Amino acid sequence: MVKFRNIRVSLKTGRFYSTRNEYKLICGLEIHTQLNTDNKLFSLSTNAPFKSLNTPNKHVSHFDASLPGTRPKLNYECVLDALKLALSLNCNVNLNSHFDRKHYFYGDQPQGYQLTQHYSPIATEGYMNLYTDIDTIDTPTKKIGIIQLQLEQDTGISHYDNQEKTTMIDLNRSNVPLIELVTKPDFTTIPQVIAFIKKYQNLVRNLDVSTGNLETGAIRVDVNVSVDTYPRVELKNLPNTSSISNAIKYEYKRQVNIIKQGKASELLNCQETRGWNGKETVKLRSKETTIDYRYMPDPELGCVTLDPSIVQNVRNSLPRSSDDEIRSLMEEPYNLSVKNAKLLCVHNEKNEQYTSIEVKDFYLTSFDLFQKSNAKLSFKEKKIVANWVINELLGNLNKLELSLREIKQSFPPEKFVEFIQLIHDGKISNTGGKTLLFYILNLIKEKSISVELNLPKLVNELKIEVQSTINDDELLSQCKDIIDEVNESDPKLIEAIKLGKRINLLNYLVGIAMKKTRGRVKPTEYQRLFKFLLKIE
Known part of the structure; x- marks a missing residue:
């Protein structure tokens, strides 16, 4: 048996055995965000991928369908939205970015390639801070690094009809503007991942660059999961935060079990992409079947050249961060709880x-x-x-x-x-x-x-005005009737009130009285009278 750090290798079987009791979870995210601009990224088609779901191919230009002779024309509104998001995430803006062709062939990608920013993205090296009091994470603070942020076009949607054995293509979503954000593998717990996604959702909503909804696909999240220093496994098809959390949990346990069983070579030799079916992660493809995208600079689109003054103007126009807003509401003169401050600053898509x-x-x-x-x-x-x-x-x-x-x-x-x-x-x-x-x-x-x-x-x-003069005889009679009603249905409750076991039981009687008079009598008056009738000191 040969021993390496934290690992034993059997010379007989060649299997890897971990000598550790704990395994470190390492995660990174790739987030695709649909921008809510009026038009698509490279055409004048209406950008309405969800409003037109019942009418396939309604918002499709010649370029979206990749008809011969059509050329892309960049929508600079998308560049402006990308700048807002990049600066809000503390990124370095690239004043000279450009688009590349990512080649692959699929029915819902009629060009045969996707226009993206692989080599020279619009922004790099940013970060987002998470805090335990605001974001409910398991460490006081956590800084999540961002590798890059790039503009790219979305694909169409394939609809499969198993009964007819046909595939129908809807190009309404083709060429819809996307921002792809790639984080560093800085996440070490699931709460950190969920906190980042929710904070990112709130950010794009506050900047008004996207609806930020996971369920509709306005935000689509892929998660890279690895254990210790083993190669990552990419998880796709994660429709909501619950699925993201469960998929990470399952995949982490799956990889740990492989290591414990001495089959670590399976992880070392095969970098996988897996999907989530609601119960478990399933293999989609491995390194052996990885597509060669043959990236190349797009010859029809020039560099996106930005004047530094434009970047500064966008920076000056940004709203305050939600963290700053929340903390200001928790201080004088408002003195709100963190829960109420967050309710006023964090958008809830269910409302x-x-x-x-x-x-x-x-x-x-x-x-x-x-x-x-x-x-x-x-x-x-x-x-x-x-x-x-x-x-x-x-x-x-x-x-x-x-x-x-x-x-x-x-x-x-x-x-x-x-x-x-x-x-x-x-x-x-x-x-x-x-x-x-x-x-x-x-x-x-x-x-x-x-x-x-x-x-x-x-x-x-x-008739809800609080009465300035109170007829004690009338109120006493009313209170006595309430005591009799309650005593008839639950005598033990009245006995418990008399013994002074629970003060909220007395307030229960007060509540009944207040309801009957629509709050015209102060609750302190009812408390005084109930105590008098029940002989409570």
Whole structure:
């Protein structure tokens, strides 16, 4: 037996045996991002790969179909989007980039080659920082290096009909502009990979260069996975973050098992590309069948030459990074939790009623107006706006399927702050506020608002104003009825309240009372009366 570092090699069988108990996961990413420009990369065809899915070959020019005699003409809007993304990822911009032909023959690639930037990409050597508090990774910080960022054209789509044994080609997606981003193999855990992808999605949305959706294919991720210093295995066909996570986990275990069984030579001698079928990774091709792409500079496209002033102008126009935005919202005067700060800065593709930018603008405007109306707000009072925007307003928008844009005309930040002021000044309770907010939004949904909202009038109509004078006899009778109702259905609960076992049980009774009176009586009054009736000190 011959021993190398961390490996034993059997002279009899030639097998490799690991002497280590731990195996290091190493990952790198290749991300293709579809740009949402008006036109395609090298033609004037409409860039609408998803809007026209039901109408195949609707947005196809002569060049997209590679008809003889057609020539590419670069869409500089795509270059501008690539610059925005490159500078946001701290890349070095190449002032003289150019396009190359990547040759391969397939039905949905009519040219016989793909135009890409293999030799001289538009940007190189960038990075993205991940943080444990913002990105929920398993280390305090993690810097992920970016090798390069390049422009290239997308292919068409092949549709297979197994019954008819035919393949149909849709060229709507042909020549759609892509940005390919290649990271360094800096990922050592799955949470780091997922955090990077989610942060990248949010970045392209904030820059408005892509929808950033994995499910629709606007972003497509390939993962390179290796163990220790063994050759990488490329994983393709990963439609979402769940699949990415499960595929990495499976592939890591598969490679570790191969090493443990003394078959490490299988990894050393065969660099594979594998797919994910939802349960396991499956072999697509190996190094022996790798295509020779025969890259060559494209003779019909000249260099993309950029003046340094253009790069600087783009740099100056970039929005603040989401990290900076989140941290500023966690500090004075806002003092938001990291969860709420992220909700205002990180777009959630599942929410169609609003974007993070719309919510953040609504919140910031409302906060400034509320602060101007109330001198010397306490730490707790400063959080009132965030609580009502995030917990109540957004919740009701989702429930009623209303967009933030739909309500802003009738219920702008100025009117929203007037609403919050009613609660702050004690004119209506929190319960009454919830009733009023839902009522207002429902009016907007039903298009029943013809004039400007009159909040005092609505408070009157709903009878939710907190009463200044309280009839104790009437309230005592009401509280006694509630105790009798609850005692009849659950006597143990009333007994537990009397014994003072759980304070939230008393609040349960208060909640019932508040609901019956729509919050017209302060909860402290109900607490006082329930304690009196149940003889709780």
